Amino acid sequence: MIVKNLVTYPQFEHIKFVFVSLNQFYFNYTMKKIFAIFCALSLTYIAGAQTNVTVPVKEDKTTSVAEVISLKETEYDFGKIPQGKPVTHVFTFINTGTTPLVLDNVQASCGCTTPEWSKDAVPAGATSKINVGYNAMNDGPFSKFITITYNGTQSKQVTIKGEVWKTPTTSAPENSGLSSLKNQQ
Numbered sequence: 001m002i003v004k005n006l007v008t009y010p011q012f013e014h015i016k017f018v019f020v021s022l023n024q025f026y027f028n029y030t031m032k033k034i035f036a037i038f039c040a041l042s043l044t045y046i047a048g049a050q051t052n053v054t055v056p057v058k059e060d061k062t063t064s065v066a067e068v069i070s071l072k073e074t075e076y077d078f079g080k081i082p083q084g085k086p087v088t089h090v091f092t093f094i095n096t097g098t099t100p101l102v103l104d105n106v107q108a109s110c111g112c113t114t115p116e117w118s119k120d121a122v123p124a125g126a127t128s129k130i131n132v133g134y135n136a137m138n139d140g141p142f143s144k145f146i147t148i149t150y151n152g153t154q155s156k157q158v159t160i161k162g163e164v165w166k167t168p169t170t171s172a173p174e175n176s177g178l179s180s181l182k183n184q185q
Helices: 010-028 031-048 176-184
Strands: 069-071 075-082 087-095 103-108 113-117 127-134 140-150 154-165
Touching (some): 103 113, 103 127, 113 140
8 A cells, every 4th residue: 555645544644743743853953962862761761671680699607797796785874974074884795706706996986985995805705895985075965986896897886875064163162151050169
């Protein structure tokens, strides 16, 4: 079948509309814009066509990371403490692994918190301590984090918190009532 006039065949009207639309589109936009739109549509199609491939992971017991440090507590609340008076707390932990545990670093979140720990290896099943000091210079509530790095790449975090109350800058005034009582006797 040879089509001479698209108007006489109504089933081809949508093809005519497409050709007319493309003709108007070409004249309204430059070739660079058409190419950019084509690339964007292609990239969108490619990105949408990606599928999630799940690869089964073989569990290798020699490389699995077991929990080897067990802290008795991960947070300590000092409560209300006076400003400028250092306080300390001892975090105790147990090496629950089968090999010696080495604390590589114990890093505080600020300079007002100072952790101290033994650099010696902790044998399997043994207990050791991390002493954390805090010097409260500013009044108000505080929450500080201490990160414990051990056995090269593993880490745990403990927290100290509390509230610092501002101490008076001058000494207490003399109680005049007390001296009058002393004089009467």
